[in-house]
Amino acid sequence: MSTWRDNLRTIEPYVPGEQPNLPDMVKLNTNENPYPPSxxxxxxxxxxxxxxxxxxxxxxxxxxxxxxxxxxxxxxxxxxxxxxxxxxxxxxxxxxxxxxxxxxxxxxxxxxxxxxxxxxxxxxxxxxxxxxxxxxxxxxxxxxxxxxxxxxxxxxxxxxxxxxxxxxxxxxxxxxxxxxxxxxxxxxxxxxxxxxxxxxxxxxxxxxxxxxxxxxxxxxxxxxxxxxxxxxxxxxxxxxxxxxxxxxxxxxxxxxDEAYFRETVAKVIETREWTKKELKRLGFSFRDSQTNFIFATHESVPAQTIFDVLREKHIFVRHFGQKRIENYLRISIGTQAEMERFIRETEQIIAQNR
Amino acid sequence: MSTWRDNLRTIEPYVPGEQPNLPDMVKLNTNENPYPPSxxxxxxxxxxxxxxxxxxxxxxxxxxxxxxxxxxxxxxxxxxxxxxxxxxxxxxxxxxxxxxxxxxxxxxxxxxxxxxxxxxxxxxxxxxxxxxxxxxxxxxxxxxxxxxxxxxxxxxxxxxxxxxxxxxxxxxxxxxxxxxxxxxxxxxxxxxxxxxxxxxxxxxxxxxxxxxxxxxxxxxxxxxxxxxxxxxxxxxxxxxxxxxxxxxxxxxxxxxDEAYFRETVAKVIETREWTKKELKRLGFSFRDSQTNFIFATHESVPAQTIFDVLREKHIFVRHFGQKRIENYLRISIGTQAEMERFIRETEQIIAQNR
The missing domain is CATH 3.40.640.10 (Type I PLP-dependent aspartate aminotransferase-like (Major domain))
Incomplete structure (x- = not known):
């Protein structure tokens, strides 16, 4: 019997990054700006x-x-x-x-x-x-x-x-x-x-x-x-x-408000450059990011492990299951304080999983 | 020679009702609510x-x-x-x-x-x-x-x-x-x-x-x-x-704010019923509208004439060029005061064009 289901457009939908909402979270998973609008x-x-x-x-x-x-x-x-x-x-x-x-x-x-x-x-x-x-x-x-x-x-x-x-x-x-x-x-x-x-x-x-x-x-x-x-x-x-x-x-x-725009972009870039140095120190490698995120892989600890433990600590980064990049994390650049917490927790995870 | 123009999706675009913005206008052309949000x-x-x-x-x-x-x-x-x-x-x-x-x-x-x-x-x-x-x-x-x-x-x-x-x-x-x-x-x-x-x-x-x-x-x-x-x-x-x-x-x-919603809807309906009586008095006919507009045709004056003269007076209603309805106007229900001005002006137009 024919049904309206026969005429459905079936499609594999895009899965957006999760939008958690926890008071103490550090949200580094959807490349938002850590600074408020002007x-x-x-x-x-x-x-x-x-x-x-x-x-x-x-x-x-x-x-x-x-x-x-x-x-x-x-x-x-x-x-x-x-x-x-x-x-x-x-x-x-x-x-x-x-x-x-x-x-x-x-x-x-x-x-x-x-x-x-x-x-x-x-x-x-x-x-x-x-x-x-x-x-x-x-x-x-x-x-x-x-x-x-x-x-x-x-x-x-x-x-x-x-x-x-x-x-x-x-x-x-x-x-x-x-x-x-x-x-x-x-x-x-x-x-x-x-x-x-x-x-x-x-x-x-x-x-x-x-x-x-x-x-x-x-x-x-x-x-x-x-x-x-x-x-x-x-x-x-x-x-x-x-x-x-x-x-x-x-x-x-x-x-x-061009001045505010330049200032917040400059702050994000400054924190990004700091984060790059810290990630290198912890044994991550990555191409030199020109964005507000860093796409990094660790020399010994699997991306999935880091992702999971960070998540338990309410730090959200992005992990894609896709081939070729399954061992990478995409880390949005937050405020300097947020990135310091992220680095601190990540350093611990690496020490415990080496 | 092939060009990117060959791959364009060509389409007859929808033409939305005009969005005039004049201080003294009466805007009865896009079926908006005359009352502000709650x-x-x-x-x-x-x-x-x-x-x-x-x-x-x-x-x-x-x-x-x-x-x-x-x-x-x-x-x-x-x-x-x-x-x-x-x-x-x-x-x-x-x-x-x-x-x-x-x-x-x-x-x-x-x-x-x-x-x-x-x-x-x-x-x-x-x-x-x-x-x-x-x-x-x-x-x-x-x-x-x-x-x-x-x-x-x-x-x-x-x-x-x-x-x-x-x-x-x-x-x-x-x-x-x-x-x-x-x-x-x-x-x-x-x-x-x-x-x-x-x-x-x-x-x-x-x-x-x-x-x-x-x-x-x-x-x-x-x-x-x-x-x-x-x-x-x-x-x-x-x-x-x-x-x-x-x-x-x-x-x-x-x-x-359900109370506000009911109240504004009731006001629009009340004004609509008043407008229906007035339009009948002026020689318009229409099916009994159950919306916030009235779709009306006049016994002697062409819709285009009424539309044009109203427009000169900064009263905007909608006129569709389409076959079968070219002699109709779609008139959104405004506030009672707006509809009184609309009726006053329309009465004059009809007197002058009979």
């Missing part, structure tokens, strides 16, 4: 006109698009907004990847890319990173339906150079190349300038890491106006009012 | 812990799912949450409509249904409403891939009875039947109880109308846990953190 954001929230919430938001989120354009020296029609960079990337996949040829992204990268490809029935191939977790440029020279590169890459933390990106783009002028810069603010480098040279390059960034607003779900893409228009056509066919009024207001307010 | 919502916003915005939201939005479940006497796993009911409906289309048979919805109904069908490449047919804007039950007896009924229907305002719905569902036990109840709170009727009898019925509701929170983008679906789980699998494959922390907090707060 005082400008707080002020904007406290003074917000609640009555306006009865009205739909502006479908274009113009206030926020304008603020981002101003911040990056662009025109507003070069900016696309979404409900976090996941929403932005999902819409980019739907908009640009309608070829029968496979899209390309590395075997080890943000674990949502293959989930979207499955969801939207886009063929894909995953060239393997080399043994040092670097991308191999020649892997991206073949015919394809599009290219997606997280830079710096997650969960490896490795940054590829602008020359590398330029080379890949030059070999792929006939498809859209997405550069996912979720962590770029911690690297001091961005491929934003390439959007001026190449009409097929889309840069994706987020408020969830460097701007301390993961809870407000704000992501954006930057590219030539034709790319942005095509994404907006798909966006408006899916949900014409994606951004809450408060996301628009708080997102714009955050950009007004 | 004082509980304001209080929750003012006391909100801004620091928490650095963290991702709970992927399940459990606080809000629990509050809705409690409000409607359900279990939390019968509730699905989305970024407005548009997001909820889009995900329902993606999740449930994967048959080669066409899905069915009326020729005159919410104008997003065919847009989603196009976007997700779902075949569809649109049986015509009868001349009184009623659905014809036999049209929905044929083999199909799913059924979508807005009840009360938009933009007609017409409510079909529970018996009508039950009959359509009985003829469609092998597909998912979506009942879009965006306006049900203004009708005093809901098909919610049918989700207990039928495992293939999904009810969709929204905070954007009766709950005065269009600006926060909150919609939800209610159905048996198996339907909800399937939607969540798709949801988590698209965007695992769709709801902002503030949407969850304010959405839950709104539900705590």
């Amino acid at each position: 005082p400008k954001v707080v002020e904007t929230l406290k003074n917000f006109d609640c009555d306006s919430l009865r009205l739909y938001p502006d479908p274009n989120s113009q206030v926020l698009a304008d603020a981002l354009a101003k911040c990056y020296g662009l025109q507003s029609d070069q900016v696309f907004l979404g409900v976090g960079s996941d929403d932005v990337l999902a819409i980019a996949f739907m908009t640009f990847f309608n070829s029968k040829k496979p899209i390309l992204f590395p075997d080890i990268t943000y674990s949502f890319y293959d989930v979207w490809a499955e969801l939207f029935q886009i063929p894909y191939e995953r060239p393997a990173l080399d043994d040092h977790f670097d991308l191999i440029p020649e892997d991206y020279y073949k015919e394809n339906g599009g290219v997606v590169i997280a830079n710096p890459n997650a969960p490896t933390g490795v940054l590829q150079s602008l020359d590398f990106l330029r080379d890949v783009i030059e070999h792929n002028r006939d498809v859209v190349v997405i550069i996912d810069e979720a962590y770029a603010d911690f690297s001091g480098s961005s491929a934003l300038e390439l959007t001026k040279e190449y009409d097929n390059v889309l840069i994706v960034q987020t408020y969830s890491k460097s701007r301390s607003l993961a809870g407000m779900r704000i992501g954006y893409a930057i590219g030539n106006p034709e790319l942005i228009r095509a994404m907006n056509d798909v966006r408006y066919s899916y949900n014409s009012y994606p951004m809450t009024r408060l996301s628009v207001a708080l997102g714009a307010a955050a950009l007004e | 004082p509980k919502v304001v209080e929750t916003l003012k006391n909100f812990d801004c620091d928490s915005l650095r963290l991702y939201p709970d992927p399940n939005s459990q606080v809000l799912a629990d509050a809705l479940a409690k409000c409607y006497g359900l279990q939390s796993d019968q509730v699905f949450l989305g970024v407005g009911s548009d997001d909820v409906l889009a995900i329902a289309f993606m999740t449930f409509f994967n048959s080669k048979k066409p899905i069915l919805f009326p020729d005159i109904t919410y104008s997003f249904y065919d847009v989603w069908a196009e976007l997700f490449q779902i075949p569809y047919e649109r049986p015509a409403l009868d001349d009184h804007f009623d659905l014809i039950p036999e049209d929905y007896y044929k083999e199909n891939g799913g059924v979508v009924i807005a009840n009360p229907n938009a933009p007609t305002g017409v409510l079909q009875s529970l018996d009508f719905l039950r009959d359509v569902i009985e003829h469609n036990r092998d597909v998912v039947v979506i009942i879009d109840e965006a306006y049900a709170d203004f009708s005093g009727s809901s098909a919610l109880e049918l989700t207990k009898e039928y495992d293939n019925v999904l009810i969709v509701q929204t905070y954007s109308k009766s709950r005065s929170l269009a600006g926060m983008r909150i919609g939800y679906a209610i159905g048996n846990p198996e339907l909800i789980r399937a939607m969540n699998d798709v949801r988590y494959s698209y965007n695992s953190y769709p709801m902002t922390r503030l949407s969850v907090a304010l959405g839950a707060a709104a539900l705590e």
Whole structure:
């Protein structure tokens, strides 16, 4: 007998990092910023006109698009907004990847890319990173339906150079190349300038890491106006009012406080560099991270052991079961005090398990 | 030469109602609530812990799912949450409509249904409403891939009875039947109880109308846990953190103030009934609306004329170019004072154009 179950879209869902909520926890598992949003954001929230919430938001989120354009020296029609960079990337996949040829992204990268490809029935191939977790440029020279590169890459933390990106783009002028810069603010480098040279390059960034607003779900893409228009056509066919009024207001307010932004990013970087030294001292090895996390493996103690014992102590890091990286931990950078506690506990675990 | 443009998803985008912002305007064009959100919502916003915005939201939005479940006497796993009911409906289309048979919805109904069908490449047919804007039950007896009924229907305002719905569902036990109840709170009727009898019925509701929170983008679906789980699998494959922390907090707060909700809904209904009498006096005809808008046509003055002149006077109503309804206006119910101004101006327009 036929049933509605026959027509279900069955899909292996993405499993997000757990969101524990314990008073004494150190949460280093989802790459959030340990510092609160800017005082400008707080002020904007406290003074917000609640009555306006009865009205739909502006479908274009113009206030926020304008603020981002101003911040990056662009025109507003070069900016696309979404409900976090996941929403932005999902819409980019739907908009640009309608070829029968496979899209390309590395075997080890943000674990949502293959989930979207499955969801939207886009063929894909995953060239393997080399043994040092670097991308191999020649892997991206073949015919394809599009290219997606997280830079710096997650969960490896490795940054590829602008020359590398330029080379890949030059070999792929006939498809859209997405550069996912979720962590770029911690690297001091961005491929934003390439959007001026190449009409097929889309840069994706987020408020969830460097701007301390993961809870407000704000992501954006930057590219030539034709790319942005095509994404907006798909966006408006899916949900014409994606951004809450408060996301628009708080997102714009955050950009007004460039000093606070620079200061918190600098603090995270300083703590990251301290943590790197400590991890080395404890016998960890890792590629030099340019993000707000470190992807590390220990010379003798298995990642799973460290993960489990830390968890018992309410310190949460991320462990992926995936092949090639099953002995690695991804450790988000918290405050200096949080990282000191993390190092202290980890040192003990290693002493007890050597 | 091949170009990235070859792989674009081309789509006729939905055109949302305009969002003018003039100090003296009367905005009766997008069916928003004329009354602000509950004082509980304001209080929750003012006391909100801004620091928490650095963290991702709970992927399940459990606080809000629990509050809705409690409000409607359900279990939390019968509730699905989305970024407005548009997001909820889009995900329902993606999740449930994967048959080669066409899905069915009326020729005159919410104008997003065919847009989603196009976007997700779902075949569809649109049986015509009868001349009184009623659905014809036999049209929905044929083999199909799913059924979508807005009840009360938009933009007609017409409510079909529970018996009508039950009959359509009985003829469609092998597909998912979506009942879009965006306006049900203004009708005093809901098909919610049918989700207990039928495992293939999904009810969709929204905070954007009766709950005065269009600006926060909150919609939800209610159905048996198996339907909800399937939607969540798709949801988590698209965007695992769709709801902002503030949407969850304010959405839950709104539900705590049932008295305010009843009171504002009652005020809208009272003004609607007053407006109906006035419109009849002016020579308009319409089906008896069970929503927060009236879909009316005038005996002698063309809808386009009334629309244009009202617009010059900063009174915004909605006019659809679509066949069969090109001579109708959809007029949202504002405050009593706003509707009095609307009636005054309309009376003048009619006097001058008779």
